[in-house]
Amino acid sequence: MAKPGRPSIPYEKFIEVWEQLLTEGRAGTNIACDILGGSKSTIAAYRERYEREKTSKELSIIKSVELTDAVHHAIAGIKVKEIEALEKENTQLKGHIDSYLASLKELEEKLAAKQVDLEEFKASFDAEKLKLERKLAATQARAEDLEHREQKILTQYNQVNDAYNQAKQEAAVAKKEVDMLREQIKFK
Numbered sequence: 324m325a326k327p328g329r330p331s332i333p334y335e336k337f338i339e340v341w342e343q344l345l346t347e348g349r350a351g352t353n354i355a356c357d358i359l360g361g362s363k364s365t366i367a368a369y370r371e372r373y374e375r376e377k378t379s380k381e382l383s384i385i386k387s388v389e390l391t392d393a394v395h396h397a398i399a400g401i402k403v404k405e406i407e408a409l410e411k412e413n414t415q416l417k418g419h420i421d422s423y424l425a426s427l428k429e430l431e432e433k434l435a436a437k438q439v440d441l442e443e444f445k446a447s448f449d450a451e452k453l454k455l456e457r458k459l460a461a462t463q464a465r466a467e468d469l470e471h472r473e474q475k476i477l478t479q480y481n482q483v484n485d486a487y488n489q490a491k492q493e494a495a496v497a498k499k500e501v502d503m504l505r506e507q508i509k510f511k
Contacts (some may be wrong), residue, residue: 337369
């Protein structure tokens, strides 16, 4: 047993509403669906059918009308002019495209050359950087060696200075003792 569904929309009713919407400039599947109800898929199918039938009618009318040779020649002349205009436009576009492709090729060649230059610069930069890093390492090693030597000399200087000060002190003490002994000898 079939399910009862919505009642179908007659095609003739669709045509009547659709042609009215066309004259109003509001033809569209959604608005036709709002007016008629039903599903959008049904309205879309009716619309396709309507367009096919309309095109078919127009073609049959065109075929049934017999044109004079003058009209055929005029139409052919118009078509030839249209084709010539399109060919001219096509040739111009092809010229523009060829020009752009040539420019693109030239730019790609320049880019490739610049990339080679960049790679050479990077290699030169890396070599110079390595050279400077080696110089820096050697300079740092010399600076560390000089600091070590300076510390060693400073330590020796402090030791000598301490020894000198101690000797000076001992000499002062010895001098006092000598002076005291001289004083004792004088008084004796």
